[in-house]
Amino acid sequence: MIRFTLTKDTTVFFIEKERDVSMSSLYQVLSPAGELVGDLKGQLDEVTMIKMYENMVLVRQFDRKSINLQRQGRMGTYAPFEGQEASQVGSAMALTPGDWLFPTYRDHAAAIVHGQSMARVFLYWMGHMEGSISPKHLNIMPPCVPIATQMVHAVGTAWASKLQNEKHVSIAYFGDGASSEGDFHEALNFAGVFQTPTIFFCQNNGFAISIPFSQQSASKTIAQRSAAYDIPGVRIDGNDIFAVWLTMKEAMQRALDGKGPTLIEAVTFRYGAHTTADDPKKYRDQESLSEEWRKERDPLQRLRVFLENQGLWNETKEAELNARVNEQIDAALVDAESYPKSKPEDMFKHVYAEPSWMATEQESELVKPSKQEGIPA
Amino acid sequence: MIRFTLTKDTTVFFIEKERDVSMSSLYQVLSPAGELVGDLKGQLDEVTMIKMYENMVLVRQFDRKSINLQRQGRMGTYAPFEGQEASQVGSAMALTPGDWLFPTYRDHAAAIVHGQSMARVFLYWMGHMEGSISPKHLNIMPPCVPIATQMVHAVGTAWASKLQNEKHVSIAYFGDGASSEGDFHEALNFAGVFQTPTIFFCQNNGFAISIPFSQQSASKTIAQRSAAYDIPGVRIDGNDIFAVWLTMKEAMQRALDGKGPTLIEAVTFRYGAHTTADDPKKYRDQESLSEEWRKERDPLQRLRVFLENQGLWNETKEAELNARVNEQIDAALVDAESYPKSKPEDMFKHVYAEPSWMATEQESELVKPSKQEGIPA
Amino acid sequence: MKRKLTMIQAITEAMDQKLADDSRIMLLGEDIGVNGGVFRATEDLIHKYGPDRVVDTPLAEAGIIGSAIGLAMNGKIPVVEIQFLAFIYPGFEQIVSHAARMRYRTRGQYHVPMVIRTPYGAGIRGPELHSESVETFFAHVPGLKVVAPSTPYDAKGLLIAAMEDPDPIIFLEPTKLYRAFKQEVPEEMYRVPIGKAKVVQEGSDISIFAWGAMLRVAEDAAKQIERENGLSCEVIDLRTLYPLDRDTIIASVKKTGRAVVVHEAHKTAGLGAEIISIINDEALIYMKAPVKRITGFDVPVPQFSIEDDYLPTAERVKDGIMETATF
Amino acid sequence: MKRKLTMIQAITEAMDQKLADDSRIMLLGEDIGVNGGVFRATEDLIHKYGPDRVVDTPLAEAGIIGSAIGLAMNGKIPVVEIQFLAFIYPGFEQIVSHAARMRYRTRGQYHVPMVIRTPYGAGIRGPELHSESVETFFAHVPGLKVVAPSTPYDAKGLLIAAMEDPDPIIFLEPTKLYRAFKQEVPEEMYRVPIGKAKVVQEGSDISIFAWGAMLRVAEDAAKQIERENGLSCEVIDLRTLYPLDRDTIIASVKKTGRAVVVHEAHKTAGLGAEIISIINDEALIYMKAPVKRITGFDVPVPQFSIEDDYLPTAERVKDGIMETATF
Numbered sequence A, B: 001m002i003r004f005t006l007t008k009d010t011t012v013f014f015i016e017k018e019r020d021v022s023m024s025s026l027y028q029v030l031s032p033a034g035e036l037v038g039d040l041k042g043q044l045d046e047v048t049m050i051k052m053y054e055n056m057v058l059v060r061q062f063d064r065k066s067i068n069l070q071r072q073g074r075m076g077t078y079a080p081f082e083g084q085e086a087s088q089v090g091s092a093m094a095l096t097p098g099d100w101l102f103p104t105y106r107d108h109a110a111a112i113v114h115g116q117s118m119a120r121v122f123l124y125w126m127g128h129m130e131g132s133i134s135p136k137h138l139n140i141m142p143p144c145v146p147i148a149t150q151m152v153h154a155v156g157t158a159w160a161s162k163l164q165n166e167k168h169v170s171i172a173y174f175g176d177g178a179s180s181e182g183d184f185h186e187a188l189n190f191a192g193v194f195q196t197p198t199i200f201f202c203q204n205n206g207f208a209i210s211i212p213f214s215q216q217s218a219s220k221t222i223a224q225r226s227a228a229y230d231i232p233g234v235r236i237d238g239n240d241i242f243a244v245w246l247t248m249k250e251a252m253q254r255a256l257d258g259k260g261p262t263l264i265e266a267v268t269f270r271y272g273a274h275t276t277a278d279d280p281k282k283y284r285d286q287e288s289l290s291e292e293w294r295k296e297r298d299p300l301q302r303l304r305v306f307l308e309n310q311g312l313w314n315e316t317k318e319a320e321l322n323a324r325v326n327e328q329i330d331a332a333l334v335d336a337e338s339y340p341k342s343k344p345e346d347m348f349k350h351v352y353a354e355p356s357w358m359a360t361e362q363e364s365e366l367v368k369p370s371k372q373e374g375i376p377a
Numbered sequence C, D: 001m002k003r004k005l006t007m008i009q010a011i012t013e014a015m016d017q018k019l020a021d022d023s024r025i026m027l028l029g030e031d032i033g034v035n036g037g038v039f040r041a042t043e044d045l046i047h048k049y050g051p052d053r054v055v056d057t058p059l060a061e062a063g064i065i066g067s068a069i070g071l072a073m074n075g076k077i078p079v080v081e082i083q084f085l086a087f088i089y090p091g092f093e094q095i096v097s098h099a100a101r102m103r104y105r106t107r108g109q110y111h112v113p114m115v116i117r118t119p120y121g122a123g124i125r126g127p128e129l130h131s132e133s134v135e136t137f138f139a140h141v142p143g144l145k146v147v148a149p150s151t152p153y154d155a156k157g158l159l160i161a162a163m164e165d166p167d168p169i170i171f172l173e174p175t176k177l178y179r180a181f182k183q184e185v186p187e188e189m190y191r192v193p194i195g196k197a198k199v200v201q202e203g204s205d206i207s208i209f210a211w212g213a214m215l216r217v218a219e220d221a222a223k224q225i226e227r228e229n230g231l232s233c234e235v236i237d238l239r240t241l242y243p244l245d246r247d248t249i250i251a252s253v254k255k256t257g258r259a260v261v262v263h264e265a266h267k268t269a270g271l272g273a274e275i276i277s278i279i280n281d282e283a284l285i286y287m288k289a290p291v292k293r294i295t296g297f298d299v300p301v302p303q304f305s306i307e308d309d310y311l312p313t314a315e316r317v318k319d320g321i322m323e324t325a326t327f
Ligand SMILES: Cc1ncc(C[n+]2csc(CCOP(=O)(O)OP(=O)(O)O)c2C)c(N)n1
Pocket: A106, A145, A146, A147, A174, A175, A176, A177, A178, A179, A205, A207, A208, A209, A274, D030, D059, D061, D083, D087, D090
């Protein structure tokens, strides 16, 4: 419960007296045990539920594959998202093709589900110059590296959609750590003022690299910050894909109805390292924490139990699915590894619409004419 | 009253349903009619009350004098504060000498009351190189020009005070417009995390140059943002010097007790232009707005009525006071105008502790040796 | 009858005409709406085009520039006003890490057609941080273009060209020249090409490179020197600071063999250094003397009572010319 | 038995010793506490000195740098770690408009003894924006000093000197060299003076100026050239980038008459231009050839699969040397 005291005789009125920040206070529809504890509002059909599960399995396998590829030296540093599948898959599945998606370096599950090719994502992590291209007719932005900076872009694209009467939302993914940056504040404030159809989707995975949220802010939640801008905010179970999807749909509807932005805090956890260059054992009780989340709140597990109970899923389907996604991932990897390598000259392209004289000249400095060139063939 | 709905069945819980943002909801002790409507908590004695009035008269005259000096070309562009005297004087009078004061370009009333010499303030607005020096044993920082940036400094100095076990607070003055900058957010969040003895003193004068607060944010108040950081916040009548002073004392006590920062939103109004280069008629109904505030909520007026009713003030005292402050201001102006002018060479000083070769050399480029130098005397 | 405008009027007209011409153009900034901008560059435009196209924003430069990036990627052409150059810093990350790189990162799929206009430079008795001239910060960022007009005519033509350019442009307006003089400015829309310097005055003995408010100082010095010493100065207004117009620079020094660069930015790592280096690269053997830099000093721009001593003067430029000429 | 350390170890030791030596020293940054920093520069220091002196901050660079300014003004000596150079931009305003100017504005009454350490440069297969080399941004700001070591020995000595310096210092650590090699490093505290370049190798035919990770590239090229072409190269590590050690630069080119500058920053408005200009100012008549710049290109640092092609190589430096030598 949230309460503020407001009296005339003590001057301080905005002190918060109590706030329930326990897991049980999160908006939840599907419990960790796979039971329906909330209302589906007649919106979630079986086909979608099965697709949710399939997508989560796909991206989890993709993630694990990527870690392996990095270990084998076939990819650069990689940022895994295992544990956050419900948040990313559920939110991305709520989108429609014309929406604008602003991922961070950890949101390729969302990008893939929205239509990014896995081969492209591999290329990105292989350091390829063409790793950030969006599929045509979709607006999947390059993964954003400088923390929180994409949040204001998602205000801008949404604002343009609104001005152009296009019925699209923009969604900015960001982390708990990102909520400390000034850009977080400026983005939410702008979105509030211009009532842009922007969804600020925070995956609060509890850590910004090594920093737990308790050290990131004295505030207990991120959702409560929506009140600072008089925009709606919500704190949900980010491992419950139904809650994520339903919340997104509601936020999207509000956005498209001209009622402006929403801040969603999806409480979740990354099971593994911040990136493959990180060692989580240095800063947290990695084993027990990770095990606790895996065992007690895993997003895939609870949906599988639910689907099985509904008679919508079984061992055979699971085996088939696993085979299928592995095949898809392998095919994507073949595509990525057989994709023409970036050439040194590529760096001189697309700096400007028309290359400057510097680029033209420097390109020739790089690509030296063959020493043989004077010798007639 | 502030209420949030929180239900399990609608996902959105942090939507605010109602908030009383009327004047009457502000914390107030001395009403515009000069009546005591709140508790003085046994803290405000008559001597202090009289001093408050005297200070407000002093700075109001100083402000008017400055505008005149600017018109006469004896000063550069000047930022007046008339209307905001209770906020600045009341807050500064609550401070003790070891506290750190971070003013903006509009907070010279606070600086003067805390001990800055009026001559120094004149020098600042005359573009003198020595206009930003603090009196010894006080920590009055140079007026901060880039909006909101001083707020994080006040976190740092307060943090150092805390680490060094010095019982001092740091106060950052800022405006309603400043609350939109990222630095506002980072400062409040840092102060919350490190529980620094910082007081964030916002003078919400309703406008950032031409932009009314209603266009600055979808939020109705600035004080409500304290909830985003789980720090105390308060919205007060910034034209009521008793409310300002008592709120400050409470915030200071909390800070010195190790209970961290406070956000104070003092609701007030600037009667005149943003600066002498500004024309408020361009963007607001200057006459009626200004008249309304002057007539109905003037900070000097209400205190004078109160003091007169208490038998602490009368016409004679008023006349004496006016004569005295004008004398003081005139003396300060003489000091400022007879102060040695900045010399071109001054710009090469204090860039580093030890001048770089560039400065040394360039200084000689500026201060050309006399053309006569080759000629023996 | 020819019509004369100040630079600020020319700038307003450029925006006015493009707003009318291209519905994608949007202006954003602090106090640019009803107030018409602190220098009145956007005077009345909100009344003509409405608050959706001339937008008073909250006081937050990262928010302004960052949301403008989003607007630009989604079909708009934002023209941002930053109140004074030093107040661009909160948006620096957005400019350097995003605006300048979006085309590159997406291999041309998305780009950021955006103009950031901002007054710059000293000499108007402004308070602290109202007088900076830090064009270097932007001329070191591949993906940006940097433009600085010195006349009303060029201001209008360059600003129109900037608003039609597909890449992000930092458009630096010399505060001191906003109302310093009037010049004939055609009523119709015209473009002054970005990337081209202008030979303001031909000459044979020495080349003087300048831009923005320093152009007039350079011209002054050149006139005096011609009168007093009979030296023929070629005065060149660079106009675009990134990418620099190397051909014009080199053609001039090959003719004169001597050069002075005048800028109000700090000397160290100012653009004077890049101009010297271009000459070093391409025309060293033509040079009869070191290129002389007459610049702002390596100190923070001082408070306004002595800001004129910080700025290059015709006197200092003349000394530089003579030093070079008599080397 | 002589002790050898990597650069990162030398940096850790410098901080460790100063933390022990001066109770005013405080470290601040993201993940520098229990995690020991993403490069482990602050490994274990939180355990030795506690969380009040080795502070894990929220993820907000303006907050970090801005509060460090306040700490510095009130008796502390903050040593800030920014995780990668490009992530300093959110704090750019705090550095340029405040840290660099506090002494100046208060006429020496307040000053900001602060060190901002940050890894910089390319070559470690980092993701986007982990490879920038934008020292120009800081070398154009009077009031700052900019330092960039190239060896473990210098890293320790320069960092200790920086922590004892009364003015704000941007301390650029070449990421690529953190663990590239070990070098003998004395156990005791020592200082390497800020503002002094180092002649790494004397020579008579050509001067090569470099810093950070480019120093090794320059040395490599010099060795190969001596072997292959018999040219004697003088290799100079500038170490301090602002203010530059003009005397050492000039003394060298007066001797050799030829010079090459190597840096990984973009060419235009890179510090190579300033070095050329200093030579132009002071030693032009000694020069037998244009000074050659071998630098990063005028493009955003590319994704890592081709970052090595962006960086100057010994091969490119050798070409530059030969071009200069045969001019
Ligand atoms: C401006 C900026 N500062 C620092 C970094 C380095 N960095 C990369 S990820 C990260 C932590 C982000 O935490 P959070 O926002 O919670 O997202 P998560 O990684 O948990 O998904 C940091 C500090 C950065 N990329 N950008």
